[in-house]
Amino acid sequence: MNVKDLRKLQKDELVKKLDEERKSLTxxxxxxxxxxxxxxxxxxxxxxxxxQILTIINERKILENG
Numbered sequence: 001m002n003v004k005d006l007r008k009l010q011k012d013e014l015v016k017k018l019d020e021e022r023k024s025l026t027x028x029x030x031x032x033x034x035x036x037x038x039x040x041x042x043x044x045x046x047x048x049x050x051x052q053i054l055t056i057i058n059e060r061k062i063l064e065n066g
Contacts, residue, residue: 003052011060018053021046 001017009017025046031037 001049003056006049006052006056011057014053014057018050018057021049021053025050 006014006017025043028037028043028046032040032043037043
């Protein structure tokens with residue numbers, strides 16, 4: 001999912017997507033530790049998506065309070 005699509009989501013949808021991405025990241029890390037993960041770039045992508053979602057959530061908090 002790209003940033004434009006993420007910005008269109010409501011807060012509850014963002015939180016749900018954040019939870020899904022964190023679970024995915026945990027599973028990918030686990031698979032890497034076991035040696036089952038072939039494409040390690042998925043870990044980087046998941047981390048990037050988590051960071052983007054957190055950034056959007058924090059931006060919205062600042063706009064609400066500021």
